[in-house]
Amino acid sequence: MSLETQNSPKKGDEEVDIIRLFEYFKQGFNSIFKSIGKLFNYFIRFIVLLKKNWIIIGGLTLLGGIYGGIIKPLIEGSEIKYYEMIVRSGANSNLELYAFASEVKNQKASSANKNSEGIQLAKELGIVSLLPEPLKRDEDVIANYFEQIESNKLRGLETDTLFFRDYKLKEHKLKMADTDYPVQKLKIMAKNTDHLPKNIQEKLLAYFNNLNGVKADQNVRITVLTNYEKEIKQAINNIDSILAARIQANKQDIATSNNQMVLNAASRENVEKDMLRSYETYTKKLYGIQKDIALYTNPVNIVSNLRSAKEESVIINPTINYMLYGFIFSTLVVLGIQFNKYLNRFASKNNM
Secondary structure (H helix, E strand, O other): OOOEEEEHHHHHHHHHHHHHHHHHHHHHHHHHHHHHHHHHHHHHHHHHHHHHHHHHHHHHHHHHHHHHHHHHHHHHHHOOOEOOOOOOOOOHHHHHHHHHHHHHHHOOOOOOOOOOHHHHHHHHHHHEEEEEEEOOHHHHHHHHHHHHOOOOHHHHOOOHHHHOOOOOOOOOHHHOOOOOOEEEEEEHHHHHHHOOOHHHHHHHHHHHHHHHHHHHHHHHHHHHHHHHHHHHHHHHHHHHHHHHHHHHHHOOOOOOOOOHHHHHHHHHHHHHHHHHHHHOOOOHHHHHHHHHHHHOOEEEEEEEEEEEOOOOOOOOOHHHHHHHHHHHHHHHHHHHHHHHHHHHHHHHOOOO
16 A cells, blocks of 8 residues: 555545534634624614604603703702812822712712711812812822832932833832822812802812821921931031031142142042032932922912813713613613513413
């Protein structure tokens, strides 16, 4: 028996396997397209069903819009106003900010403490919604990253090699919570209020900046920063004194040999360069510390004042909101009617 004769069954088996594989692919694609066709068919039948009952659908949707846009405001006598403001605050202040937003959202719930200071302030100002939204800037991610490694103030101007590990910064950003970002945009919705935006802003800031937890954190931070500021100022004064003394000593130097003068001059130049570099480092540290002290003087600081804003979402609009409710309810009514017809046919068919 020749070699070709021995190999021919194997080739035939391979050809059969390939044909079967193509058949499997063909059946798979046919099954997928059939499923898509069935879904499309159900969708068309659903649209036709809604079309047959367009009076119910359109009527209830229109009634929902009329209720949300006209009747509900007349009953409540409300005029909704939208505001926006941008603030800068620390992590602890942000926790209080988000807690206040949750308190405002649930102020009508049975479990809410109606006598809490936050809810009382919201009622006084007519605030029905306050939504904080972090502005996620890269510089804030980097600052937060270094604060997790070591104290950002003690790091000075040294550029850590971790700064260049971009993948770690990206991982750190994914782990950051919304409250970790210092700059927050506040979206405020108020109704039945005669307060001016400036008045609302002042009362909100006074509330946040005088909370016990926020004040305690503020005092600790300012104390630490003030002590560090004193140390840096003392270091700068010491360098000033040393440089002044060296200048005075240089003026009183007696004549020496040329070689000794060259050696002393080179040594003095190196020392003075080091001291000037240290002076520059401490000066920049002092600037950063004083900037932080100014920020922590008020735990929550205004970046952009409270201003009127437009609605960004149609879902918040009560007219659109109740029209959607009307459409959903009418759809359920139509499906209920159709299901009742099916039950009647089933009962008559089975003599029930």
